[in-house]
Amino acid sequence: MTKAMKGVLTAMLILLLTLAACSSDDSATTDDEVDDSGQDAENAGDDEEEEAEDDGLFSIDDFSNMKASEGDALEGGTITFGLVSDTAFEGTLNYNFYSGNPDAQILQWFDESFLTWDENYVYTQDGAATYETSEDGSVFTFTIRDNVNWHDGEPVTAEDWLFAHEVIGHPDYDGPRYGSDFTNIVGMDEYHNGEADTISGITILNDKQLQIEFINVTPSLVTGSIWTYPLAKHIFGDMEVADMSSSPEVREHPTGFGPFKVETIVPGESVTYVKNEDYWRGEPNLDGVILKVVNPNTVVQELQTGGVDLVSSFPVDQFPDNAEMSNVEWLGIVDRAYTYIGFKLGSWDGEKGEVVPDPDKKVADVNLRKAMWHAVDNTAVAERFYHGLRWNATTLIPPSHPEFHDETNPGITFDPEQAKQILDEAGYEDVTGDGFRETPEGEELVINFASMTGGDIAEPLARYYVQSWNNIGLNVELDMLEFNTFYDRVGQNGDDDPTLDVYMGAWSVGIDVDPTGLYGRNALFNFPRYASEENDRLLAEGVSEAAFDLEYRKEIYQQWQQLMVEEIPVFPTLYRSEVVPVNNRVQNYAIGDGTGVYLYELAVTSDQPLVAE
Structure with missing residues (x-):
C-alpha cells in the first residue's frame, strides 16, 4: 500500500470512528446480541447475508468450528498452509525456547505436547502420555506411551522430559518459559540457584515414567501449569544451555514427535514437511504439508487461487467482502485472545528474574492511564472495522473462559470529556498554548507509542488511538x-x-485461566513491568488450595479483574473471534480446543486445491 493510500485510509478510519462515537443511534448490535444469537451454524450463510445487509455486523455464534466432510478422501496428497504475517518468522523451532506465535504455528505440525485437554481446558488421558495423581494431589506420575518416538527413531523418554525441566531451570537458559509453573516444583529453586545439581522433586521411575512433586497443590495443575514438552537429550545433551536456542538443531534441523517431519526450511519464508509414518496415533493421511508465509494483504488472492488450503489466521476486517468465497468453508470460534494497550511502568531485572517498578516512568500516574482508556471508543472500532467479529473488551480475562470472565464488569467506558476532567484535576494542563498538555510539573509531555505493522488497517488503527489521545x-x-x-x-x-x-499488543492466553504468566512479578512476559502487593496476593490466591472451590476461584479472579481496571498496567481493547477459511477439498479439520480432531487425520478429496469461481 502506498503512503498516499494509507493516508486516505487513515483519514477515512478516523472520520468513521468519529461519526460513530458522536452518533446517538442505538440500533447497533450489542455485545449481548453478538454473544447470544444462538444461530444454528448450518444456516449461517443466509442469516449472515441478511444481517450484513441490515447493519454490516456478523456474529461468531453463526459459525461452526469443524469442517464439513464431503466426498471421498484420496490416499496421500499434500496441502499448503499459509502462515499469515507481514514479516519473516523468527525460526526458534522448539517449544522449550520459542516466544512468538508464528513459530508456534510452525511447531504444531511436527511437535506436540504430551498431554491433550478437553473443551473445558482440563487435561485428558488421550495424549502421548497419561497421568495419575497422589491422594493429596501434590505428586503426578506420568506414563509416556511405548510407541512415542522422536523423528529419528529414538524413543521419547522420561529422561527427555526431565531434561527439558533441567534446561529451562538452568541459570544460562535464555528462553521465556521459566516462571511460577517451574518454581512450584519441589527443588527447582535450589537447582536454579546452583545449590543442587538435580531437581529433587522430579524422579525417573523407568524409561517411560516420570514423577513430579509440586509445592503448592492448585487447580491449575490439571489445566495448563505443568510443562509437557520434552527435549531430546540425545540431541541436546552435550550442548551448552546458552547455545541451544540458536543452534542448528533448533533453527535448521528441528525434530519432534508429531505427525509430520521437517524436510526443508527456507529461513523466515517456508517449511516443507513429510509425513511421520511412525507417528504414535497412526500414519497420517497426507503425504506432506507445505507451510509458507503469506502477507495479510495478499491472503485473499492466495485463497481464491488455491495458493493455500488453510491459513494460520484471517484478517477479520476482510471477511465481509469475502464471506461468499465459493471455494472455501468458513470456520469460527471465540478466540483465546485479546488486544490491549500497555503502559511501561518499570524494567526487568534479569539476575533476580523479576519486575522492577519505576515510579518515575512517564506513564506512572494512574490518572494519565485512566484518561487514555476513557479517550478511545473500542465499540466503534469493533463495529466499523471488524464487523462484530471483534468487540469491546472490558477485563483481562476474555470470554473464551466463560466461568471466570466477569461480564458484569464494564471496565472503563468511552468518555472523552471525563478523560479531560481527570487530566485537568491531575494537573496536566496546556501551559504553552500549543494544544498539548504538559506534566503537572510544567514539563513537556511527549508519549512514545509503538504498534505492530500488519494488514491494511494496522497503521490507520494505531493512528486512530493517537488521534483519540490528541483529542x-x-x-x-x-x-x-x-x-x-x-x-x-x-x-x-x-x-x-x-x-x-505505551504500546499496542495482543495476547493469546493459555488454556489455564491463571494470568500469572502474563502479569506476575516473576513473569518475563509481564511487558508493562507492573507489580503490586495486592496483585501478588490475588494471583497467589487464584492458584491456592482454597481455589479448588470453583466459586471461591471465580470471586478471586473477579477481584483481580477489577484491580486491573483500577490500576491499569494495561487496558484491553478488543476481544477477538477467529475466522478461518478452509479449502473445500480439505477433510477432518477443526479449530479450537478439545475437538478430538487431530492433524494426522487431515485428508483431501482432490489432488489440487479448488479455485474460486
Missing part, C-alpha cells in the same frame, strides 16, 4: 514496527527499550 490534549508519537522488532523493544528478551512509553 484530549496528549502529544503521542507513533512508531510502527514489524513483529520481531516490536517484541524486542517491549522486552521479550528482558531488554526493555527505555524510550518506549
Whole structure:
C-alpha cells in the first residue's frame, strides 16, 4: 500500500470512528446480541447475508468450528498452509525456547505436547502420555506411551522430559518459559540457584515414567501449569544451555514427535514437511504439508487461487467482502485472545528474574492511564472495522473462559470529556498554548507509542488511538514496527527499550485461566513491568488450595479483574473471534480446543486445491 493510500485510509478510519462515537443511534448490535444469537451454524450463510445487509455486523455464534466432510478422501496428497504475517518468522523451532506465535504455528505440525485437554481446558488421558495423581494431589506420575518416538527413531523418554525441566531451570537458559509453573516444583529453586545439581522433586521411575512433586497443590495443575514438552537429550545433551536456542538443531534441523517431519526450511519464508509414518496415533493421511508465509494483504488472492488450503489466521476486517468465497468453508470460534494497550511502568531485572517498578516512568500516574482508556471508543472500532467479529473488551480475562470472565464488569467506558476532567484535576494542563498538555510539573509531555505493522488497517488503527489521545490534549508519537522488532523493544528478551512509553499488543492466553504468566512479578512476559502487593496476593490466591472451590476461584479472579481496571498496567481493547477459511477439498479439520480432531487425520478429496469461481 502506498503512503498516499494509507493516508486516505487513515483519514477515512478516523472520520468513521468519529461519526460513530458522536452518533446517538442505538440500533447497533450489542455485545449481548453478538454473544447470544444462538444461530444454528448450518444456516449461517443466509442469516449472515441478511444481517450484513441490515447493519454490516456478523456474529461468531453463526459459525461452526469443524469442517464439513464431503466426498471421498484420496490416499496421500499434500496441502499448503499459509502462515499469515507481514514479516519473516523468527525460526526458534522448539517449544522449550520459542516466544512468538508464528513459530508456534510452525511447531504444531511436527511437535506436540504430551498431554491433550478437553473443551473445558482440563487435561485428558488421550495424549502421548497419561497421568495419575497422589491422594493429596501434590505428586503426578506420568506414563509416556511405548510407541512415542522422536523423528529419528529414538524413543521419547522420561529422561527427555526431565531434561527439558533441567534446561529451562538452568541459570544460562535464555528462553521465556521459566516462571511460577517451574518454581512450584519441589527443588527447582535450589537447582536454579546452583545449590543442587538435580531437581529433587522430579524422579525417573523407568524409561517411560516420570514423577513430579509440586509445592503448592492448585487447580491449575490439571489445566495448563505443568510443562509437557520434552527435549531430546540425545540431541541436546552435550550442548551448552546458552547455545541451544540458536543452534542448528533448533533453527535448521528441528525434530519432534508429531505427525509430520521437517524436510526443508527456507529461513523466515517456508517449511516443507513429510509425513511421520511412525507417528504414535497412526500414519497420517497426507503425504506432506507445505507451510509458507503469506502477507495479510495478499491472503485473499492466495485463497481464491488455491495458493493455500488453510491459513494460520484471517484478517477479520476482510471477511465481509469475502464471506461468499465459493471455494472455501468458513470456520469460527471465540478466540483465546485479546488486544490491549500497555503502559511501561518499570524494567526487568534479569539476575533476580523479576519486575522492577519505576515510579518515575512517564506513564506512572494512574490518572494519565485512566484518561487514555476513557479517550478511545473500542465499540466503534469493533463495529466499523471488524464487523462484530471483534468487540469491546472490558477485563483481562476474555470470554473464551466463560466461568471466570466477569461480564458484569464494564471496565472503563468511552468518555472523552471525563478523560479531560481527570487530566485537568491531575494537573496536566496546556501551559504553552500549543494544544498539548504538559506534566503537572510544567514539563513537556511527549508519549512514545509503538504498534505492530500488519494488514491494511494496522497503521490507520494505531493512528486512530493517537488521534483519540490528541483529542484530549496528549502529544503521542507513533512508531510502527514489524513483529520481531516490536517484541524486542517491549522486552521479550528482558531488554526493555527505555524510550518506549505505551504500546499496542495482543495476547493469546493459555488454556489455564491463571494470568500469572502474563502479569506476575516473576513473569518475563509481564511487558508493562507492573507489580503490586495486592496483585501478588490475588494471583497467589487464584492458584491456592482454597481455589479448588470453583466459586471461591471465580470471586478471586473477579477481584483481580477489577484491580486491573483500577490500576491499569494495561487496558484491553478488543476481544477477538477467529475466522478461518478452509479449502473445500480439505477433510477432518477443526479449530479450537478439545475437538478430538487431530492433524494426522487431515485428508483431501482432490489432488489440487479448488479455485474460486
